[in-house]
Amino acid sequence: MRQTKQLGFTLIELVVVITILGILAAFAVPRFMGLEKQARVATVDSLLGTVRSTSALAHSAWLASGQPATITVDGNTLTFVNGYPNLASIASAIQDYSGFTYDATTGVFSSSGASTPATCSVTYAEATGPNNAASATKSSAGC
Secondary structure, eight states: OOOOOOOSOOHHHHHHHHHHHHHHHHHHHHHHHTHHHHHHHHHHHHHHHHHHHHHHHHHHHHHHTTSOSEEEETTEEEEEETTEEOHHHHHHHHOOOTTEEEETTTTEEEETTSSSGGGSEEEEEOOOSTTOOOEEEEEOTTO
Protein backbone atom coordinates (compact mmCIF):
# COMPACT_ATOMS: atom_id res chain seq x y z
CA MET A 1 0.00 0.00 0.00
CA ARG A 2 1.01 3.44 -0.81
CA GLN A 3 0.61 6.19 1.70
CA THR A 4 -0.10 9.69 0.53
CA LYS A 5 0.55 12.80 2.57
CA GLN A 6 -1.97 15.56 2.58
CA LEU A 7 -0.08 18.80 1.99
CA GLY A 8 -2.92 21.29 2.41
CA PHE A 9 -6.64 21.81 2.70
CA THR A 10 -9.10 20.48 0.21
CA LEU A 11 -11.26 22.89 -1.72
CA ILE A 12 -14.36 21.77 0.19
CA GLU A 13 -12.70 22.48 3.55
CA LEU A 14 -11.72 25.97 2.41
CA VAL A 15 -15.22 26.73 1.12
CA VAL A 16 -16.77 25.58 4.42
CA VAL A 17 -14.39 27.74 6.50
CA ILE A 18 -14.96 30.81 4.31
CA THR A 19 -18.73 30.30 4.53
CA ILE A 20 -18.61 30.05 8.32
CA LEU A 21 -16.47 33.18 8.55
CA GLY A 22 -18.90 35.02 6.28
CA ILE A 23 -21.86 34.06 8.44
CA LEU A 24 -20.05 35.12 11.61
CA ALA A 25 -19.07 38.44 10.04
CA ALA A 26 -22.64 39.11 8.93
CA PHE A 27 -23.87 38.79 12.53
CA ALA A 28 -20.87 40.12 14.47
CA VAL A 29 -19.98 43.28 12.52
CA PRO A 30 -23.32 45.06 13.04
CA ARG A 31 -23.11 44.38 16.78
CA PHE A 32 -19.75 46.14 17.03
CA MET A 33 -20.57 49.04 14.71
CA GLY A 34 -22.47 50.96 17.40
CA LEU A 35 -19.75 50.73 20.02
CA GLU A 36 -17.90 53.81 18.76
CA LYS A 37 -20.68 56.16 19.87
CA GLN A 38 -21.02 54.38 23.20
CA ALA A 39 -17.28 54.71 23.76
CA ARG A 40 -17.38 58.46 23.08
CA VAL A 41 -20.34 58.90 25.45
CA ALA A 42 -18.44 56.96 28.13
CA THR A 43 -15.43 59.22 27.59
CA VAL A 44 -17.61 62.31 27.98
CA ASP A 45 -19.08 60.84 31.18
CA SER A 46 -15.59 60.16 32.48
CA LEU A 47 -14.42 63.71 31.75
CA LEU A 48 -17.54 65.08 33.42
CA GLY A 49 -16.66 63.21 36.61
CA THR A 50 -13.06 64.35 36.33
CA VAL A 51 -14.05 68.02 35.97
CA ARG A 52 -16.44 67.82 38.93
CA SER A 53 -13.97 66.06 41.22
CA THR A 54 -11.09 68.33 40.19
CA SER A 55 -13.20 71.37 40.97
CA ALA A 56 -14.14 69.98 44.38
CA LEU A 57 -10.55 69.01 45.21
CA ALA A 58 -9.28 72.44 44.16
CA HIS A 59 -11.95 74.03 46.36
CA SER A 60 -10.77 71.88 49.29
CA ALA A 61 -7.16 72.92 48.69
CA TRP A 62 -8.29 76.55 48.48
CA LEU A 63 -10.07 76.27 51.83
CA ALA A 64 -7.10 74.52 53.45
CA SER A 65 -4.74 77.23 52.15
CA GLY A 66 -6.68 80.03 53.80
CA GLN A 67 -8.74 81.11 50.77
CA PRO A 68 -6.07 82.97 48.74
CA ALA A 69 -6.71 84.32 45.23
CA THR A 70 -4.34 81.75 43.71
CA ILE A 71 -2.71 78.52 44.83
CA THR A 72 -0.17 76.24 43.22
CA VAL A 73 -1.13 72.59 42.74
CA ASP A 74 1.36 70.18 41.12
CA GLY A 75 3.32 73.13 39.73
CA ASN A 76 0.23 74.76 38.17
CA THR A 77 -1.04 78.09 39.46
CA LEU A 78 -4.81 78.05 39.82
CA THR A 79 -6.84 81.26 39.97
CA PHE A 80 -10.10 81.10 41.89
CA VAL A 81 -13.53 82.70 41.53
CA ASN A 82 -15.72 82.33 44.62
CA GLY A 83 -13.52 79.50 45.87
CA TYR A 84 -13.48 77.40 42.68
CA PRO A 85 -11.07 77.39 39.71
CA ASN A 86 -11.88 79.91 36.99
CA LEU A 87 -12.29 78.95 33.32
CA ALA A 88 -8.61 79.49 32.56
CA SER A 89 -7.42 77.34 35.50
CA ILE A 90 -9.65 74.27 35.36
CA ALA A 91 -7.81 72.74 32.39
CA SER A 92 -4.41 73.04 34.08
CA ALA A 93 -5.89 71.56 37.26
CA ILE A 94 -7.05 68.51 35.28
CA GLN A 95 -3.70 68.22 33.46
CA ASP A 96 -4.73 65.38 31.13
CA TYR A 97 -7.83 65.66 29.02
CA SER A 98 -6.48 63.92 25.94
CA GLY A 99 -9.08 63.34 23.24
CA PHE A 100 -10.66 66.71 23.97
CA THR A 101 -9.89 70.29 23.07
CA TYR A 102 -10.51 73.02 25.63
CA ASP A 103 -11.77 76.55 24.98
CA ALA A 104 -10.86 78.68 28.01
CA THR A 105 -13.24 81.49 27.00
CA THR A 106 -16.34 79.28 27.12
CA GLY A 107 -15.22 76.46 29.44
CA VAL A 108 -16.08 73.79 26.88
CA PHE A 109 -14.12 70.54 26.49
CA SER A 110 -15.07 69.26 23.00
CA SER A 111 -14.44 65.70 21.89
CA SER A 112 -11.83 65.64 19.14
CA GLY A 113 -13.17 62.50 17.44
CA ALA A 114 -16.89 63.29 17.42
CA SER A 115 -18.78 64.05 14.22
CA THR A 116 -20.18 67.21 15.87
CA PRO A 117 -17.74 68.14 18.65
CA ALA A 118 -19.94 70.96 19.96
CA THR A 119 -22.61 68.46 21.00
CA CYS A 120 -20.18 65.88 22.39
CA SER A 121 -18.67 67.94 25.16
CA VAL A 122 -18.36 68.86 28.80
CA THR A 123 -18.97 72.46 29.88
CA TYR A 124 -17.45 73.88 33.05
CA ALA A 125 -19.13 76.90 34.65
CA GLU A 126 -17.46 79.04 37.29
CA ALA A 127 -19.06 79.51 40.70
CA THR A 128 -21.63 82.30 40.47
CA GLY A 129 -21.48 83.37 44.10
CA PRO A 130 -19.71 82.73 47.40
CA ASN A 131 -22.19 80.03 48.43
CA ASN A 132 -22.53 78.43 45.00
CA ALA A 133 -20.31 75.65 43.71
CA ALA A 134 -18.87 75.54 40.22
CA SER A 135 -20.77 73.20 37.92
CA ALA A 136 -20.12 70.93 34.97
CA THR A 137 -22.60 69.60 32.45
CA LYS A 138 -22.35 67.25 29.52
CA SER A 139 -23.78 67.13 26.04
CA SER A 140 -23.58 63.74 24.34
CA ALA A 141 -26.14 64.11 21.54
CA GLY A 142 -23.47 64.46 18.83
CA CYS A 143 -21.12 61.74 19.98
